[in-house]
Amino acid sequence: MDPLCLCVLTVSQHASAVEVVEGDHFVEEGVESVQLPFRTTGDLDEDVGVEWWNRDNDRTVHVYENGSDRPEEQNQVYRDRTEMKKDLLRTGDLSLTLKHPKVTDTGRYRCGVYREENYMRWKTVQLKVKSKNDLFFCLSLVVCLWLFVSGCLSLSHCLLSPLQRELRSKMKQSTSGTEAAPLIQLL
Numbered sequence: 001m002d003p004l005c006l007c008v009l010t011v012s013q014h015a016s017a018v019e020v021v022e023g024d025h026f027v028e029e030g031v032e033s034v035q036l037p038f039r040t041t042g043d044l045d046e047d048v049g050v051e052w053w054n055r056d057n058d059r060t061v062h063v064y065e066n067g068s069d070r071p072e073e074q075n076q077v078y079r080d081r082t083e084m085k086k087d088l089l090r091t092g093d094l095s096l097t098l099k100h101p102k103v104t105d106t107g108r109y110r111c112g113v114y115r116e117e118n119y120m121r122w123k124t125v126q127l128k129v130k131s132k133n134d135l136f137f138c139l140s141l142v143v144c145l146w147l148f149v150s151g152c153l154s155l156s157h158c159l160l161s162p163l164q165r166e167l168r169s170k171m172k173q174s175t176s177g178t179e180a181a182p183l184i185q186l187l
Contacts (some may be wrong), residue, residue, distance in 0.1 A: 024126045033099045038123045039110045042092035048115050050088065053098045055124065056107035062096055064088065077104075094123075101129045 027034040036052070049065040059075035062082040071079060083097040093110055106129045112122040 012185065017050060024128055026128050026130065027101055028130050028132060029101065029102065029103055030132050034101050034129075036096045036109050036111070036133075038094040038096070038125070040094060042090060044089040044092065044113065045115070046089065048113055050084070050094050050111065050113055050118070051141045052082070052109060052111045055110050061098075061109065061170060074137045098127075101127070103129050103131050105129050109183045114122050126163065159187065167178065 014152070025034065025036065031075070046067060051063050052061040053059060054061055055072070059077060060073055061075065061078045062084060063070040063073040064084055068083065074082065078098075081099045083093065085093050088094055093114065094110065096109070098105065106127060108124055108126050110122055110124045112118060112119045
């Protein structure tokens, strides 16, 4: 488990539940899939259910109940894009695979293990999906900035060159004579 995980113990009058909050998971849009991890104790009872949902928009992402997936209960945004292991109750691996993640999938995902309506444990995972265009945009911005600065330096060199020649000429004249007036007029 990641050393940056935070465990919170919550006790209700019906049962005790444990929540694990895991750090950020970064992925770039366009990858084949991303796994939202959740491992718990194995050999869970057959009558428990497992539900993943997006806490930021309150959409049901995936439901496993009575020994099988329940695609009819998930939000259509996630239809045909989620998958859990087949032997999840035996192994305790409740991780969710989200296929073809999009920027709009960014958010806090929570997985809950429940019996009837009592949640026994849950985990929250933060997913951040970055656009492919973010890198292109940053590189384009750097190139544009470099071109702008280079152009400004070239322009200043072109404009200052005649002034520098005139200033040198005036300085030579003023050092050969005793008058400083032409130099002061130039400045």
